[in-house]
Amino acid sequence: MSTLPLSPQVLAILSMLIEQRSGLHYGPEDRDLLAEKLSTRALEAGFDSLLDYYYYLRYDPKGPETLDSLVEALLVHETYFFREPQALEVLVDELLVPEVRAGRKPRVWCAACSTGEEPLTLAMLLDSRGVLNDVSILATDLSSKALERAKSGEHNLRCLRALPPGVMGRWLDMVDGRPRVRPDLMARVEWRQLNLVDTAGYPEPGSCDAVLCRNVLIYFQDDTARRVVDGLTGALRPGGHLVVGTSESLMRFGTALRCEERRGAFFYSKADP
Numbered sequence: 001m002s003t004l005p006l007s008p009q010v011l012a013i014l015s016m017l018i019e020q021r022s023g024l025h026y027g028p029e030d031r032d033l034l035a036e037k038l039s040t041r042a043l044e045a046g047f048d049s050l051l052d053y054y055y056y057l058r059y060d061p062k063g064p065e066t067l068d069s070l071v072e073a074l075l076v077h078e079t080y081f082f083r084e085p086q087a088l089e090v091l092v093d094e095l096l097v098p099e100v101r102a103g104r105k106p107r108v109w110c111a112a113c114s115t116g117e118e119p120l121t122l123a124m125l126l127d128s129r130g131v132l133n134d135v136s137i138l139a140t141d142l143s144s145k146a147l148e149r150a151k152s153g154e155h156n157l158r159c160l161r162a163l164p165p166g167v168m169g170r171w172l173d174m175v176d177g178r179p180r181v182r183p184d185l186m187a188r189v190e191w192r193q194l195n196l197v198d199t200a201g202y203p204e205p206g207s208c209d210a211v212l213c214r215n216v217l218i219y220f221q222d223d224t225a226r227r228v229v230d231g232l233t234g235a236l237r238p239g240g241h242l243v244v245g246t247s248e249s250l251m252r253f254g255t256a257l258r259c260e261e262r263r264g265a266f267f268y269s270k271a272d273p
Contacts, residue, residue, distance in 0.1 A: 018074065081155075
């Protein structure tokens with residue numbers, strides 16, 4: 001399939017449209033990559049000009065629906081079970097289990113959960129400590145297709161590449177050559193579609209004891225990331241914790257959250273009032 005010409009001007013207006021809808025940022029250095037992806041979608045929709053495709057996305061009544069499909073095709077769904085597990089284990093052992101032992105029912109929000117491996121890993125760790133039924137897990141993502149896969153409980157073999165011993169056969173079974181999460185574990189996660197750019201749709205203020213938003217902010221411009229972090233912070237209760245990816249830092253945003261290291265994992269905690 002051929003790649004349609006993408007001028008700097010058309011790149012600018014198309015990337016702005018994508019960023020406004022999803023937060024995903026594409027700069028001049030991403031021109032070739034974006035031209036290829038956009039051309040595929042534009043040609044499939046019957047357009048031989050990316051400018052015409054932009055006008056369709058921007059002004060046609062069916063544009064918003066098509067834009068959502070485009071964003072869906074651009075989203076990165078790189079995830080697997082027990083990815084960066086240290087932070088999850090610290091979260092469970094040092095923050096969630098003590099809350100349960102103190103008689104509370106903590107709530108964890110896994111933002112941008114993709115196909116669900118992260119919240120399900122968290123559920124496995126909680127179950128191994130005997131507290132799964134005492135913790136509420138909310139998992140959200142922008143992608144409806146990713147969520148449908150998550151809710152099916154069926155995953156691909158690549159998701160097993162960091163799997164520790166003892167997981168298969170306890171929480172995962174092989175069904176027709178593919179790993180499938182056991183239904184009782186699936187039932188402990190609430191799945192919901194949510195766009196992180198739309199902070200109005202976030203969980204109610206102060207309702208979360210912990211928020212996981214890992215390997216997401218790297219795709220955002222600083223101003224978008226700052227707005228998202230402010231929204232995530234608002235969802236935390238005082239004393240709650242935000243966990244980002246190991247390659248991400250909130251320090252450059254001037255966040256009000258306090259950074260602390262626990263067993264090699266970094267947590268951003270919300271100050272008590």
